[in-house]
Amino acid sequence: MATANKTPVLSVEHVTMRFGGLTAVSDLTFEAYPNEITALIGPNGAGKTTVFNCITGFYKPTEGKIALRHSDGKEFLLERMDDFRISQHARVARTFQNIRLFSGMTVLENLMVAQHNKLMLASGYTIAGILGSGHYRRAEKAAIDLCKSWLEKVRLIDRADDPAGDLPYGDQRRLEIARAMCTEPRLLCLDEPAAGLNPRESEELNKLLRAIRSENDVSILLIEHDMSVVMGISDHIVVLDYGQKISDGDPNHVKTDPAVIRAYLGVDEEEEEKDALAAKAVAEALGDKA
Amino acid sequence: MTAHDVAAPKTQGYDWTAIIKDLLGTALVSLLIMVPMVAYKSVITQYSLVLISRWFEVFVILGLILATRLAMHLFVWNRAPSPIHASAKPAGPAKATLADRIGPWVFPALVAFAVALPFIFHFERRPIDLGIYILTYVMLAWGLNIVVGLAGLLDLGYVAFYAVGAYAYALLSTVYFPYWFGDGIVPWAFYITLPIAGLLAACWGVILGFPVLRLRGDYLAIVTLAFGEIIRLVLINWFSFTNGPQGIEVPKATFFGLPFKAGPGGFADFFGIQHDRIYYYMFLYYVILMLALLTYFVTNRLRRLPIGRAWEALREDEIACRSLGINTTNTKLTAFAIGAMFGGFAGCFFATRQGFVSPESFVFIESAIILAIVVLGGLGSQIGIVFAAIAIMGSFEMFRELTVFQDYLPEGTDPVHFRMLAVGLAMVLMMRFRPRGFVTRRQPTVFLKERKAVSGDLVKEGHG
Numbered sequence: 001m002a003t004a005n006k007t008p009v010l011s012v013e014h015v016t017m018r019f020g021g022l023t024a025v026s027d028l029t030f031e032a033y034p035n036e037i038t039a040l041i042g043p044n045g046a047g048k049t050t051v052f053n054c055i056t057g058f059y060k061p062t063e064g065k066i067a068l069r070h071s072d073g074k075e076f077l078l079e080r081m082d083d084f085r086i087s088q089h090a091r092v093a094r095t096f097q098n099i100r101l102f103s104g105m106t107v108l109e110n111l112m113v114a115q116h117n118k119l120m121l122a123s124g125y126t127i128a129g130i131l132g133s134g135h136y137r138r139a140e141k142a143a144i145d146l147c148k149s150w151l152e153k154v155r156l157i158d159r160a161d162d163p164a165g166d167l168p169y170g171d172q173r174r175l176e177i178a179r180a181m182c183t184e185p186r187l188l189c190l191d192e193p194a195a196g197l198n199p200r201e202s203e204e205l206n207k208l209l210r211a212i213r214s215e216n217d218v219s220i221l222l223i224e225h226d227m228s229v230v231m232g233i234s235d236h237i238v239v240l241d242y243g244q245k246i247s248d249g250d251p252n253h254v255k256t257d258p259a260v261i262r263a264y265l266g267v268d269e270e271e272e273e274k275d276a277l278a279a280k281a282v283a284e285a286l287g288d289k290a
Numbered sequence: 291m292t293a294h295d296v297a298a299p300k301t302q303g304y305d306w307t308a309i310i311k312d313l314l315g316t317a318l319v320s321l322l323i324m325v326p327m328v329a330y331k332s333v334i335t336q337y338s339l340v341l342i343s344r345w346f347e348v349f350v351i352l353g354l355i356l357a358t359r360l361a362m363h364l365f366v367w368n369r370a371p372s373p374i375h376a377s378a379k380p381a382g383p384a385k386a387t388l389a390d391r392i393g394p395w396v397f398p399a400l401v402a403f404a405v406a407l408p409f410i411f412h413f414e415r416r417p418i419d420l421g422i423y424i425l426t427y428v429m430l431a432w433g434l435n436i437v438v439g440l441a442g443l444l445d446l447g448y449v450a451f452y453a454v455g456a457y458a459y460a461l462l463s464t465v466y467f468p469y470w471f472g473d474g475i476v477p478w479a480f481y482i483t484l485p486i487a488g489l490l491a492a493c494w495g496v497i498l499g500f501p502v503l504r505l506r507g508d509y510l511a512i513v514t515l516a517f518g519e520i521i522r523l524v525l526i527n528w529f530s531f532t533n534g535p536q537g538i539e540v541p542k543a544t545f546f547g548l549p550f551k552a553g554p555g556g557f558a559d560f561f562g563i564q565h566d567r568i569y570y571y572m573f574l575y576y577v578i579l580m581l582a583l584l585t586y587f588v589t590n591r592l593r594r595l596p597i598g599r600a601w602e603a604l605r606e607d608e609i610a611c612r613s614l615g616i617n618t619t620n621t622k623l624t625a626f627a628i629g630a631m632f633g634g635f636a637g638c639f640f641a642t643r644q645g646f647v648s649p650e651s652f653v654f655i656e657s658a659i660i661l662a663i664v665v666l667g668g669l670g671s672q673i674g675i676v677f678a679a680i681a682i683m684g685s686f687e688m689f690r691e692l693t694v695f696q697d698y699l700p701e702g703t704d705p706v707h708f709r710m711l712a713v714g715l716a717m718v719l720m721m722r723f724r725p726r727g728f729v730t731r732r733q734p735t736v737f738l739k740e741r742k743a744v745s746g747d748l749v750k751e752g753h754g
Contacts, residue, residue: 056613087615094613102606104749105599106734106742112596113603114614119596126624129595130588136595144736160738165748183614 007069009034009219010055010187015064015079017050017243024050025243028064032187032236034071037213037220039230041254042240043263048223049097051240052189055221056094057083068092070186071217088117093185095176097192097223103165107156107175110164111147114182119143150178154208170201174208181212187219188212194226202226206233231255239263309363313356320355324348396673404579408572418571420687422578422643426636428679429582431663432672433632436589438661439670440598441625442605442752444511447498447518448660451491451630453525453652455637458487460538460647461531480543484638491634492627494521499626503619518657525649537648540641545573574643581639585632586672592628594735601625602670602735605752659683662713666720668727669751677728682713 008031017025025047032038040048053059055066055078066078068090076090086092102110112119122139123129129136151157154174159167164175173193180188193209194202210233213220224230230237230251237254239247241263247254254260328351331342403410404421411417430452437445463479475482502513525532532538542550548557550570557573558565592598600621603611611618641647663682667674689709724730730746 058609058612084612084615084617087613088617096610096613100607100610100613102603102610104606104732104744105602106737106744108736108738109599109602109734112736113599113611113616116596116600116603116614116616120600123595123597126592126595126597129597130591132591140736144738148738157738161734161740161742163742163744163748166745179614 006033008032009069010221011065011067012051012055013065013067015051015054015061015066017047017054017059018062023243025054025061025240028240028243028245030238030245030248032219032221034219035213035217036235037209037222037233038236038238039234040221040223040238040240041225041230042246045242046240046263047243048240049191050243052094052191052221052223054079055187056092056189057081057086068187087183087185091184091186092189093180093183093187094189095173095180095191095193097195099169099172099176101164101172101176101179103163105164106161107151107164107167108144108147108160110175110179111150111182112143114179115143115146146182150181153211154178170197173197173201173205177208177212181216181218185218187221190220190222190224192223192225194224194229197226199228202229205229209233304364309360312363313359316359317352317356320352321348324351400673400676401583408575413568413572415568415571418568418575420684422571422575423687424679424683425575425578425582426640426643427660427663427683428676429578429585429636429639430633430660431667431675431679432582432585432589433629433636434660435629435664435667435670435672435675436592436601436632437625437629438664438752439668440589440593440605441601441622442669442750443622443625444507444514444752445626445629446511446515446654446657446661447521448514448629448633449652449654449657450498450518450521451494451633452637452640452656453521453649454491454494454630455487455634455639456641456647456651457525457532457538457637458490458634459483459638459641460540462486463541464538476541477544477547477549479541480638480642481546484635487638488631488634491637492631494634495626495628495630496623498630499623503622515654515657518652518654522649522652525652532649535649537646537650539646540644542570542645543574543577543642574639578639578643581635585635589672597621597624599735606750662717666717666727668729668746670732670749671727671729674727674729681716685709685712685716 010032011029012031013029015025015028016023028047028051030038040051042048050059054061057078061079064079068076068078070076070091076086078086078090078092081090087094102113105113119136119139120126123136124133148157148160151160154177156167156171156175156178159171164172167175173196177188177190177193180190190209194205197205206229209220209222212218222230222234234251237247237249237251238245239254239257239260241259246259246263247257249257325348329344329348331344333340333342404425407421408418430448433451434445434448437443437448459480462483463476467475467479467482498514498517502510505513526535528534544550545557548560549555550557550567550573552565553559556565557569589598593602600611600616601624603614603616604618604621604625608618611621640651644651659682663675663678665678666682667676667678686709689712720727726746730749731743732746732749733743734741
């Protein structure tokens with residue numbers, strides 16, 4: 001792999017997450033590389049969202065280490081940080097499987113909230129802001145400009161003053177990505193960004209994600225079921241099943257990996273010999289979609 | 291065609307069997323309730339217990355009930371379903387523009403009216419008193435609005451901060467200031483204590499905030515309710531410090547050191563005018579008006595700052611806030627502290643207006659009334675709160691004046707006793723017809739092209 005000699009932006013090492021007696025993720029190790037799109041796939045209940053929640057601090061992993069490195073060499077141990085500090089300092093942003101926008105606030109306000117920490121500092125922790133300091137006003141203007149540029153990228157500039165809850169589903173998905181990007185992250189975690197999108201919208205999402213990756217200093221980690229998205233844009237795919245990694249590599253490697261096919265199609269042990277045939281069929285199917 | 295469809299069910303005629311069945315059922319239920327409750331009344335005379343039968347009244351009431359029920363059948367329940375329910379609500383934009391056109395003028399008009407109020411009513415004491423009373427609650431509700439309306443945290447113990455502010459003034463001005471700085475400070479005590487009372491209340495807000503940060507919804511409401519009661523019980527029982535239930539007499543505020551008294555050295559003497567007690571009430575009125583306006587403008591400015599947006603975002607979705615790097619703990623604490631601070635200011639004012647503080651003034655019902663004003667006004671809406679305060683506090687006062695009904699009421703009942711009943715009824719009606727309060731639309735804090743109000747259906751109430 002061409003990426004093997006690069007320093008990973010995110011390394012998940014031996015992470016285990018147990019909920020009481022249930023082991024949702026067990027001894028998971030994988031890496032994500034700078035400026036790449038890494039996809040985390042697997043059947044339902046494989047533990048993908050749990051991994052996400054561990055990375056973004058919403059869960060504390062029972063065991064293991066999660067390290068994030070910035071391009072300037074700073075390193076953060078995410079399993080020791082609070083969720084909001086992960087976003088604030090380690091610069092990991094995320095979206096949610098079930099969209100979590102501030103539905104009663106306008107599209108623009110949603111993006112302004114995402115720049116909270118920066119603006120808070122500019123407003124002198126509210127004190128200078130309340131006295132109407134020019135410094136804060138300039139910072140706010142800059143923040144609005146950043147919002148505008150993201151709204152243009154996700155084609156929502158015309159709806160900037162509408163409430164976020166009024167947007168159609170596909171627009172809400174894109175707005176959530178824009179909101180995450182307004183925190184200026186180094187790692188963007190997208191939890192099923194294509195869920196509920198039609199093929200045209202999925203295609204658009206692919207373009208958007210590619211643009212985000214090429215224009216910003218950001219790596220993308222995504223969970224996705226839509227294979228046209230996964231195969232179309234991922235540089236690197238990690239496959240999970242029952243909380244364990246069963247395959248790891250570039251799309252072509254994963255597509256033909258018998259373990260992956262077994263996990264997705266549930267082939268019996270006795271029918272191992274038919275695997276090769278099934279693998280071919282799946283490879284064709286996935287290939288078509290891609 | 292559509293007109294015909296709508297009119298059709300009306301001309302269908304009435305299903306008389308169903309109506310008569312329903313009326314018989316109603317009569318049965320009414321009699322079941324009224325026979326034990328209305329038909330007989332026991333009266334204790336000097337020698338014995340006498341049972342008086344009141345069947346005439348029973349049948350009068352029954353007749354009224356059946357007539358109403360019949361009228362409902364004939365005129366209301368018979369109506370075809372209104373076409374509004376069928377076809378969504380495309381009339382939105384037109385309505386919005388009307389509200390938008392009036393919207394910006396409502397607040398300046400209210401302020402102008404408030405400033406001119408003593409002059410409009412020819413310096414009468416009664417309207418000025420009522421104005422002070424309502425403005426105090428407007429200010430309290432604006433303060434609570436930060437916690438409940440913006441940050442979405444249900445606080446049932448807001449009166450605690452009001453009490454902290456009032457006792458801060460009472461204790462500092464009567465005990466500590468004279469002890470520390472001598473008696474000369476007392477005329478200035480109000481001005482010095484006002485910020486201190488706000489700060490102390492804010493500290494209490496943070497103290498309350500810490501333990502309740504992890505709580506949500508019902509649990510949060512119960513703990514804040516308990517906090518309100520704790521403060522009151524401490525005030526009652528810590529006799530050596532607070533003088534317990536006997537309360538504390540506090541000095542009246544002065545006009546920047548000039549006491550409102552007759553004779554030399556007083557306010558009237560200094561300005562060379564005739565002494566009149568009304569000047570004191572006017573002074574109090576303008577002080578509370580200034581304090582309320584301060585609350586309004588500071589809150590409005592805070593809404594447009596990152597902290598205010600974080601409060602509202604917290605109300606909308608706490609998890610999303612955390613994913614965006616917002617420290618929700620600090621955000622909640624600032625909401626509690628700033629809300630409490632305005633409560634403290636109002637408390638300080640309340641103490642000087644009353645001239646006396648005692649724990650009796652800070653009972654749970656006060657918190658409930660303030661919360662009712664915020665809810666009735668529309669969570670988060672400052673203008674709505676003004677109207678809600680006028681409606682609730684005004685109607686409370688109105689019941690005091692309702693001696694007109696005295697003749698129709700049984701011996702010994704005072705219309706004042708019905709005021710909570712009436713307010714309760716008003717709240718029930720409001721929840722039926724305007725569940726989100728008077729003003730449901732939310733004004734965005736920032737916009738690119740035009741400020742479009744957000745419909746109340748989209749705005750969340752918070753997690754409790």
